[in-house]
Amino acid sequence: MTEEFIFSPAQVGRAGEDVALQIEAAILNGKFQPGERLPSERDLQRQFHTGRGVIREAMGALKQKGLIEIKKGAKGGAVVKNVEMHLVSESLALFLKQRRVEAQYLIEVRESMDRTITNLAIARATAEEKAGLVEGAKKLVRLLQAQEPDMVAVFELDRELNLLLARMTRNPVFEWIMRAMQSGLASHDHSLYDDPAYRERTGVNWLQTARGIARGEPLQALSFIGYHYVMLRDCLAKARMGDQTTADDIPRYPLEIGPAATQGVPDNGDVAASGGK
């Protein structure tokens, strides 16, 4: 009745890392499939011929990396998991947060990414997706027209629209990048919605962009995206300068929205972008 030992005893000095590396290698080599359960901590303790603290340290590291999930209780233990983008985003966000990267740099990356994604989305998305994007943008505009917009809903819808756009590229990597940016880089976007001077124009501009995409007009869509980032940079500069400049340096694009398709909005509830009061 010899137990099957698939691990070797750990070296002294940094036993925890050693154990973690061996288990990680076993997982990545497919010796443990996602969903499968690792031996219990006490079993591993015997296999590695070490203390339980070392095993726990290793498990903690793997948990941090998102490779395993640990459940308590009988039939609990460490279960191999798929690494989630979530964790990568957090790692990136931590990096950016500690470096205190200037907004200007992040915005530039974000804009270039948006442009790339937009081009691909125009080329590859289905008509249904494009129509959905326009409908979402219309909903966003309506939300922003309220006296006191529900900002939580606005941020959530903005987030969803961006993810939808990324998904329309038919390349999952862009969707992941977009998720990462929203976790770590997108805090600046909120300032556009928070400032009443930009709020409505931002929504209308989203709609313009969506319509450009739906029409299959890359240049139009990219123009509107450019306008979005002009506004964003201006808005941040204004916040930094302490309201020395007004938002009215920026020209406005007039626009009519037309009736909504999904929500119970009256047919005559058209929207003019001549915001103000």
Next chain:
Amino acid sequence: MTEEFIFSPAQVGRAGEDVALQIEAAILNGKFQPGERLPSERDLQRQFHTGRGVIREAMGALKQKGLIEIKKGAKGGAVVKNVEMHLVSESLALFLKQRRVEAQYLIEVRESMDRTITNLAIARATAEEKAGLVEGAKKLVRLLQAQEPDMVAVFELDRELNLLLARMTRNPVFEWIMRAMQSGLASHDHSLYDDPAYRERTGVNWLQTARGIARGEPLQALSFIGYHYVMLRDCLAKARMGDQTTADDIPRYPLEIGPAATQGVPDNGDVAASGGK
């Protein structure tokens, strides 16, 4: 003589996480500056009113995140560190590795990133940087002309050229993204250099790209970048199909290199892209 307790006792149930979060927050809020030393584990044990194992678990988590570095011995302990891009890249690489993302998707992202970076580099880099890029590309071509090229040197130079290009955008975020891509996504690039059918043309194309950038001709540079990715996709397809297609579907751009500036290469050491034997 009351000690100064800046932390609160940990809650039961997930004491380790609680401690880790408190310390992490203290670091990110600037209560501990990079380079500064945290209290010893035994001190923290007293402050948090918990066992040393919990503290060690928390320290392990922070170490995993790259927020602290732990040294042994007297005057050792946990020192606050700057988070390194390195760790973010590893996190991303782990994610991609486990997901087995198809090369096609990664290449697409890589190409779009290259195009963005190239445009910015043309607009912002100094003449010296552009000249340096051209010189580096020349060196790459010369390396690739050898009978048995030093692949280690080739990969390293290719990596450096990409990083230089990213740095020329004057936006550190692009440099970080490039580093991340090289850690996790760039394994495919090597196949272009490994295959003799593409090796030399890849180098020459790098030089063409660099010259386009140096001349301030975005369209030219982007054309060559496009050619690079056409070759890469073709090369990978060829490897996948088992050599059914030949590399000669791809047209070649003839080119003369001219004398080298830095290395001791004879002046008549020009290079023609008519590779083949």
Next chain:
DNA sequence: CTCGATTGAATGGTAGTACCATTACCGAGC
């Protein structure tokens, strides 16, 4: 006085035990 070796203290690393909290499972009793 100077330089080297020795020793001690501080600190992280490991081992081991004991106990608690949570969970799944099973059987007795209603």
Next chain:
DNA sequence: GCTCGGTAATGGTACTACCATTCAATCGAG
């Protein structure tokens, strides 16, 4: 058949003891 409670397995915490490493102060030889 259903519910309730016991039981065992498992992770989470606490505590102790000891080892390994590092730095610095001290001691001693020259």
